[in-house]
Amino acid sequence: MANISISRVKREFAEVVKSEEAKRCGICIKMLNENNFTKLLGEITGPPDTPYEGGKFLVDIEIPDSYPFNPPKMKFITRIWHPNISSVTGAICLDILKDNWAAALTLRTVLMSLQVLLSAAEPDDPQDAVVAKQYNENIHLFMKTARHWSEAYAKARPIKTQDFHEKVRKLSETGFSDDSCRTALSKSGWDEQRGMETLLDS
Amino acid sequence: MVLFLYYKSSLGHFIATSLNTGQIQLWKYDWKRDLCIAHTYEDCQRSVNSLTFDPYRPNLLYAGSQSQIVVFDLREKKLVSTYLDREDAVRDLRFPYSDRSEFATAHDSGKVMIWDTRKSDKCLRVISCHAHVVFSCDWHPTNNQRMVTAGRDQYIKVWDLSDSVESAVYTILTYAGVRKVRWRPGHDDQCASYGSMAWDCDINIWDLSRTYIPVAVLKNHSQVISGLIWRDSNSLISSSADNRILLDELKNPHIPAKDATPSSLTFNAYGHLCTAIRTPVADKERKVSVPDLDHFGKDLVLDEDDTDGSLSDDAPSSSYAFTSAMSDDGEIGIGALDGEVSIFSFQAPGHMPTEAFEYASLENDGDNSESYSKPTELVADLFVTKPTPEMIVRSWKFSDIIPDLLKSYADEGDVQTCVSIIAALGERFDVTSINEETVVNWYNYYLEILDKFELWNAHNELIKTAHYSAIRELSFSWPYNTGCNNCKKVVNKAGCCNICKKQAALCSVCHLPVKGLYVWCHGCGHGGHLQHMKEWIKKNHVCPTGCKHRCEYD
Numbered sequence: 001m002a003n004i005s006i007s008r009v010k011r012e013f014a015e016v017v018k019s020e021e022a023k024r025c026g027i028c029i030k031m032l033n034e035n036n037f038t039k040l041l042g043e044i045t046g047p048p049d050t051p052y053e054g055g056k057f058l059v060d061i062e063i064p065d066s067y068p069f070n071p072p073k074m075k076f077i078t079r080i081w082h083p084n085i086s087s088v089t090g091a092i093c094l095d096i097l098k099d100n101w102a103a104a105l106t107l108r109t110v111l112m113s114l115q116v117l118l119s120a121a122e123p124d125d126p127q128d129a130v131v132a133k134q135y136n137e138n139i140h141l142f143m144k145t146a147r148h149w150s151e152a153y154a155k156a157r158p159i160k161t162q163d164f165h166e167k168v169r170k171l172s173e174t175g176f177s178d179d180s181c182r183t184a185l186s187k188s189g190w191d192e193q194r195g196m197e198t199l200l201d202s
Numbered sequence: 203m204v205l206f207l208y209y210k211s212s213l214g215h216f217i218a219t220s221l222n223t224g225q226i227q228l229w230k231y232d233w234k235r236d237l238c239i240a241h242t243y244e245d246c247q248r249s250v251n252s253l254t255f256d257p258y259r260p261n262l263l264y265a266g267s268q269s270q271i272v273v274f275d276l277r278e279k280k281l282v283s284t285y286l287d288r289e290d291a292v293r294d295l296r297f298p299y300s301d302r303s304e305f306a307t308a309h310d311s312g313k314v315m316i317w318d319t320r321k322s323d324k325c326l327r328v329i330s331c332h333a334h335v336v337f338s339c340d341w342h343p344t345n346n347q348r349m350v351t352a353g354r355d356q357y358i359k360v361w362d363l364s365d366s367v368e369s370a371v372y373t374i375l376t377y378a379g380v381r382k383v384r385w386r387p388g389h390d391d392q393c394a395s396y397g398s399m400a401w402d403c404d405i406n407i408w409d410l411s412r413t414y415i416p417v418a419v420l421k422n423h424s425q426v427i428s429g430l431i432w433r434d435s436n437s438l439i440s441s442s443a444d445n446r447i448l449l450d451e452l453k454n455p456h457i458p459a460k461d462a463t464p465s466s467l468t469f470n471a472y473g474h475l476c477t478a479i480r481t482p483v484a485d486k487e488r489k490v491s492v493p494d495l496d497h498f499g500k501d502l503v504l505d506e507d508d509t510d511g512s513l514s515d516d517a518p519s520s521s522y523a524f525t526s527a528m529s530d531d532g533e534i535g536i537g538a539l540d541g542e543v544s545i546f547s548f549q550a551p552g553h554m555p556t557e558a559f560e561y562a563s564l565e566n567d568g569d570n571s572e573s574y575s576k577p578t579e580l581v582a583d584l585f586v587t588k589p590t591p592e593m594i595v596r597s598w599k600f601s602d603i604i605p606d607l608l609k610s611y612a613d614e615g616d617v618q619t620c621v622s623i624i625a626a627l628g629e630r631f632d633v634t635s636i637n638e639e640t641v642v643n644w645y646n647y648y649l650e651i652l653d654k655f656e657l658w659n660a661h662n663e664l665i666k667t668a669h670y671s672a673i674r675e676l677s678f679s680w681p682y683n684t685g686c687n688n689c690k691k692v693v694n695k696a697g698c699c700n701i702c703k704k705q706a707a708l709c710s711v712c713h714l715p716v717k718g719l720y721v722w723c724h725g726c727g728h729g730g731h732l733q734h735m736k737e738w739i740k741k742n743h744v745c746p747t748g749c750k751h752r753c754e755y756d
Contacts, residue, residue: 004712004734011713068711069741102748103711103738 005067009037012107019108027111029061038063042074042111046156047119051146052080055154059114060090061107071101072110079179081142081149081186083123083132088183092117093127130187138189145186152182164190171195216240216276218263220250226265228276243274245281252295256319258302266292266307271317285322294382298341306349308336314351316363329368331359337398338382342390350393352380358395360410374413378402381427388435392417396427396440403427405440407455418455422448605635612644621648625667633669642672649676710746711738726751 016022016029026045033039042059046052058077064070074097076090084093094117096105105113126132135142148164150156158165167190171181176199184202188194215231224246229237243265252266256273262282263274271285271292286292286307294308304326306316312332315325331339332353342348347364348371358380360372381398391410396402403423406416425443432438437451604623611619621644624631645668652661665677709716709730722729728747729735735755738746745751 007714008712068746069737096748100748102744103746104748106713 005063005065006037008068009040009063009107013037013040015106016108016111022108022112025112025115027108027115029107029111040107041077042107042114044111044115044118046150046154047115050119051143052082052118052150052154053156055150055156057118057154059111068103071097071105072107073097074110074114079149079153080118081131081146082118083121083126083128083135084117086128087131087149087186088128091127093122093125134189141189145190149182149186152178167192167195171199174199216255218253218255218265220246220253220265222249224248224250224267226250226253226263226274228263241276241279243279243281245274246272251291251293252307254295254297254305257297264295264305266295268292271295271307283322285317285325293336294338294340296340298346299343301346306339306341308339308351308353310335312336312353312355314339314349314361327368329361329363331361331370332357334379337380338384338395340384340393343385343387344390350383350385352383352395354379354398356380358383358393358408372410372413374408374410376406382430384430384432386435386438387432394430394432394438396430400426403442405430405438405450407452415458417457417459418452419458420450420452421456422450604631608636612640617644617648618651620644621664624669625664628667628669631669638670638672642670645670645673649673709734711735721755723751723753723755725753728753 013029013031016027022028025047026043028043030041030043031037031039032041040061040063042061044057044059046055046057056078057080060075060077062073064073074092076085076092079087079090081087085091092114094113096102096110096113121135123132123135131142134145144161144164147156147159148161151158151161152165152168164185167185168178168182171185171192172178174181174196176184180199180202181195184198185192185195188198217229217231217237218226219229220226224244226243226246227239228241228243230240231237246265246267248268250265250267252264254264256262256264261276263276265272265274268291269286272281273283273285274280275282290313291310292307293310295305296307297305303319304316305319306314308314308331312330312334314329314331314336316327316329317325329351331351332355334354336351336353338353339349339351342350347362349361349363350358351361352358356376356379358374358376359370361368362371376395376397379398380395383393383395386392386394386407392407394405394407396405403421403425405420405423405427407418407420409417420438420440423440423442423444423446427440427442429441430438431440433449437449439447439449441447604627608620608623611617611623624641624644645664649661649664652658652664662677665673668674708714710728711730711734714731716731719732720729721732721735723745726745726747726749728745728749728751730746735746739753739755743752745753
């Protein structure tokens with residue numbers, strides 16, 4: 001790891017830890033291994049007034065050797081239902097992590113950008129086509145599904161997706177895992193029959 | 203040639219004399235104090251150089267001649283043995299003081315041979331001592347393994363015989379060939395010698411601890427000395443060609459160390475040169491001069507009155523400045539011949555010593571005639587050191603050579619060296635020594651070369667360091683506005699952004715303050731380390747700050 005890269009990451013790490021603003025927004029960062037600044041773990045709290053409110057989303061951060069000339073590699077570890085984030089792999093579609101990366105950006109600003117992305121999805125530049133389609137066609141169902149995922153994976157306080165939980169529980173009685181049942185149901189608009197078919201097709 | 207020998211034995215008092223013809227006459231000194239010839243030995247064919255009675259067998263007389271060593275019996279009045287049959291003249295023949303069976307002979311060939319009295323056919327050992335004739339040798343009075351030799355090659359050498367390979371442990375270089383050398387009884391490290399040259403009428407007493415100058419010189423003879431023998435430790439008998447035999451009790455010998463001008467000199471960091479000399483006019487005076495390199499003078503004359511205050515009162519001969527040293531702040535240390543050290547402050551009024559102490563205590567046995575025999579108590583060398591935080595190196599006047607040097611380089615067309623020398627000397631360069639116009643021309647020419655090679659940094663540095671206004675005027679400043687990398691606003695003069703309250707001159711790539719070359723885009727005002735910006739532009743086409751400006755660099 002080049003010198004410039006290490007020293008920058010160290011400073012940015014400290015910046016996130018110390019920053020009052022990041023704390024207020026519920027953003028924090030951790031090291032996975034002692035003295036290894038190439039693998040970091042970010043945590044973003046779901047922004048208020050969104051289906052992700054109250055959820056804790058873990059983000060895997062990998063700093064490349066060529067940092068800051070190249071952007072850090074980030075993806076969600078926590079499963080999330082979002083048009084710009086893959087529901088399967090957690091890959092993020094965000095311009096500043098790709099072509100629009102600027103050296104002036106830091107880990108703090110990138111994590112805050114991700115938080116903003118959660119509150120303002122970009123369905124026209126989707127990462128997950130199924131989610132984006134649902135977002136465009138039935139925003140209400142999308143919201144409810146996203147909320148359900150937050151409750152199921154991001155430890156968000158359960159509010160009103162009890163029926164979805166019930167459906168997942170029922171479908172999982174067939175022997176499929178909760179996760180695959182939830183994914184299948186979400187993709188099929190919570191229609192149990194179609195969900196079952198999706199499960200069997202996959 | 204007559205050899206004078208005083209010999210007392212149970213057989214009576216004998217005196218043996220030899221003639222150049224090889225004839226040896228034995229004189230008997232009877233109770234009536236009459237001297238008569240007891241016998242004449244005519245067995246020796248050639249001149250006899252050395253005659254000795256055997257100290258342990260009183261009836262034997264040894265004679266060293268030009269070709270052999272012969273032994274006569276006093277009672278039987280005949281030759282009893284011959285030791286050498288080679289053509290090597292014997293110059294001296296000595297018996298040791300304790301060993302009864304050995305004796306040593308000094309030879310013309312530069313060798314000393316050691317013989318066993320019982321073995322006449324072969325010598326025990328041969329020592330190659332001198333490059334030329336060995337005139338004399340002598341066994342040490344107490345140490346059987348030590349021998350002194352002297353020769354025509356002007357050396358007196360002291361040999362250690364304890365090892366199978368003989369080595370000269372002391373070497374004394376005299377000013378002329380040495381005819382005879384004899385250990386001083388009672389003084390293990392001293393010996394007396396006299397020279398072989400006709401003008402040399404002095405007897406020198408040497409001490410092995412100081413081989414470069416005799417401890418005492420006896421100047422009582424007016425002609426070349428012919429013989430020397432120690433009577434006891436404090437008196438020696440000598441004969442010379444002036445028909446006198448003198449008994450010298452060494453009461454008031456001449457001590458050459460007092461005559462010599464003890465002097466020393468030393469520098470300090472300021473370029474002061476300190477010399478300590480004893481002025482030869484008055485004995486009770488020591489003189490310390492501290493001449494500056496530029497102007498001489500400032501003699502510090504210390505007479506006995508000055509030094510009495512601090513040096514011990516019973517030191518009549520204490521006023522020999524023998525060695526000196528000077529510290530950086532002008533203090534002078536003077537080591538006296540008698541072992542005392544005084545520290546003088548050069549700046550102090552009255553030149554009173556600021557400190558005085560005994561460097562090595564002088565062991566005085568109360569006998570004045572013995573005091574010279576302690577040369578080991580001398581202050582051999584002296585250092586006064588007072589380390590200063592930084593050494594100030596005095597500038598010397600180099601300005602006279604510099605113009606010639608520069609001109610010679612300029613004639614060769616090497617303006618780079620000329621300008622470099624001037625730039626390196628800076629203010630120390632005497633501006634008036636060379637026509638200003640010439641120097642400015644050199645500068646301009648060199649700047650042009652630097653320009654041609656695109657060495658902008660060197661170019662600008664040269665202009666900045668120049669002491670000529672004509673060159674410095676070439677430097678001009680051009681205000682450029684740089685933008686804050688955070689908020690993109692123009693930064694203030696202190697390099698801080700008024701809005702972010704942050705240092706603005708941070709590298710937009712590594713986010714560290716830029717020390718050194720700051721390169722920035724004239725379009726958006728963002729920049730950073732030259733290397734980082736170069737690397738960024740290689741991979742991207744827009745500003746690293748994300749201002750979307752398509753930065754352009756040449």
